[in-house]
Amino acid sequence: MDDFPRFTAGRDDREGQEIWSVGQLNRRVGELLQGAFSRVWVRGEISNFTQAASGHWYFSIKDERATVRAVMFRGRAQAVGFVPRAGEKFEFRATVTLYEPRGDYQLQVEAMRRAGRGDLHEAFLALKERLAAEGLFEPSRKRAPVSMPCAVGVITSLAAAALRDVLSALARRAPHVRVIIYPAPVQGMAAAGRLCEALGRAIDRKEVDTLLLVRGGGSLEDLWSFNDETLARMVAASPIPVISGVGHETDFTIADFVADVRAPTPTAAAELCCRSLSSCTDQLQALVRALTSRQSRFLEHAAMRLDRAVAMLVSPQERLRQQGDRLAALTQRLARAAGQPAQARAQRLQAIQARLAMAGPDMQIRRDRLARLRRDMAASAERLLERRRHRLAAELQTLRALDPHTVLDRGYAIVRQANGKIVKNALDLKVGDQLGVELGQGELQVRVLQAHGLL
Template sequence: MTTTLPPKTTDREIFSVSQLNRQARQLLETHLPLLWVEGELSNVSTPSSGHWYFTLKDDQAQVRCCMFRNRNMLVRFKPQQGQHVLLRARVSLYEGRGDYQIIAEHMEEAGSGALQRAFDELKHKLAQEGLFNEAHKKALPPLPKHIGVITSPTGAAIRDVLSVLERRFPSIPVTVIPVAVQGKESAPQIVKAIELANRCGLFDVLLLTRGGGSMEDLWSFNEEIVARAIFNSALPIVSGVGHEVDFTIADFVADLRAPTPSAAAELLVPDGDDWLDKFIGFEVLLEEAMLRRLQQWQKHLHNLRQRLRHPRERLEQQAQRLDNLELRLKNHLKHLLVDCKNRLQQLQIRQQAHHPQVRLQQLNERIAAYAQRLQKAQYRIIERKKQAHGEAVRLLNTLNPLSTLERGYALVTDPQTQKVITHSDQVMPGTTLNARVAQGEFVCRVESIRK
């Protein structure tokens, strides 16, 4: 086995330290994109220039960091030694010392920042899938028959909700479905409670609620499984989570979002006092309508009493009407008989007109008329034919060559070929020819030719 050695190079590219550091910095900044780094702050330095210099570390490594003034002015907190932060930064190298470092563009506290980032990512994902679309929102019943409240049975939120429901409409039954509203077990319990409420068939609306708290406390309502359970629920769900400034994923997916648990309870049921006022108004309107109806019936009854007559008067009127009908019937029958007689006479006249003898006589008359017309037509045709024949004879006599011969002309032909001689070049002296005249013909011989 032979080994090929690389060719020897005599020219060597020599870098200075500054060139090396510059090229290394360009390689780092070009090939590593803007990235997120999480770690603990140490060696925090804030000189008079306003730039921040610090070290970001974890339990195994550390890296120098710099955040310039124009970027750290946007940070809402002051960095402290040992604080856990999340940086969006780019990798670089400080050419003066050859130190590898990162340049921070954005800084946030690691705990709340990570939760906010997860919240934004899930919100964007579910929005893209259409879980927040208004077309999927279900309408709330105007007057619920049974309300299911999914919350903690020991929290302040359920007391506020029950108090508002009892004050506004105490006759509506309310069932509390107990769940944990924070912690790792909270989200699965909320999902099971929503599924149970949909299966049992008792409720026509659900309220998902809890009191206020930090983002970590409310995180169960930002879980994807809770959002999809709300979206898949056949029952309309009202979300009343936290305070008015708190927003969760459940608020966006729910059919209606309330700023507080108490506000959610007010949105769920109408005000009983308003309904009572409406019923009182309906009662007044009903009484007035019944009084008007009674008055109308009284007037109608009075009119009927006035129209009511003694049966004898009705019988007399009916008897008189019967007499009138009898007279009208007799007159009508008379008219019918007269019409029938007239029609019978007309039919008899028509029958006589169509008798076979009358019909034969009419046909014979028509035949005689046709015979006379035929005879006259024959006479006219014969006369026209005679006139046409006379004209043809006169025309034939005019064109007859014999008529020309009668005027002294002769028809000369060759006795052998029977051709008519029309030119002197057709004969020779001594030629014998036939000459036809008006009365007979004779033979002649050519003695001489004159041109």
């Protein structure tokens, strides 16, 4: 303590004690801490991680009983090789220092290595794995949001910056879409339950076409209400398509996995929930142009058909004149036909009968030919059948000659090994082998006593 100046003017004469300034006290405490803890290894879970523009890392290290602040300067942080995430556990090599302006002691981290994941992260992974096994993340069960909704629901806190971002994006892109807010806290112990109530209220009212579940970024603890299992199951079962926009692009929650669409940010969720007014107007104008063009083509084709019909049209006077001429011609033909003598018609009939008699077939000749053909056919069939009988007999004789059972009936036998393979050479056997012998009548089981091959 002799290194520090003493303020005799502030001496308490009754007790003889020195009076230090706050800065002196903090500096002295810092020196004591550094002297007592030159370098230590600390195991804990990262939370409240911040990467400053300078490249320094500021975060807290915690366990189930306590929390300590820590800093890792840019040069040390660049050597780590990765950016830690909140909720992960590490082992830190650090020196204990005191931040004098505030009197807070902190760890100045020199190196770090992974030591497993934090409890929250482990709970997150366990729930994610269980819900994935149930199929709640399958793309097949997810639905595409309505491209042109009449109303969009937003589930978030009224004080959240995410709400302002969503409302600004919708006002800019789709001012014609009605927005209904279902307020609920997005952080804290009761946030998950309140989010479930807001979602249930939106589903019961059936007044929106799409729901946005949004909040800004934060640590794993800040976003934990969106990892609630009840909320996840309600989102998965929602009859209204749900778009999640929780945190930043690198943040993932269980709600993101079960939602029908996952947006990287709340603003992106607002952009994905509906088409912009300008795109709708452009499409409408394109449709009007296409309809006008088709209508013009239709009218042109109709005019052409009308011109062709007019050209083919005959006036009633002309049609009556044509029919009168035809009637006169038919009358003349009828008069000529009625004036022919009956004798001429009789002669014509006789001539036709004579021609018919000459052209008629001789039925007796045809009957004789048919009978002859029947006899020839029967004889040919009998000869063919006899040839087939002789051929069948020859083939049956050949088949009997080749039948192995015929050979067996003459006293021969078929010898098979235990695996069914036929024995052809005695040298393939050894003493003691079990053999099956098939005879002409029945089978035997024998055992090899001796085996001799042919010389």
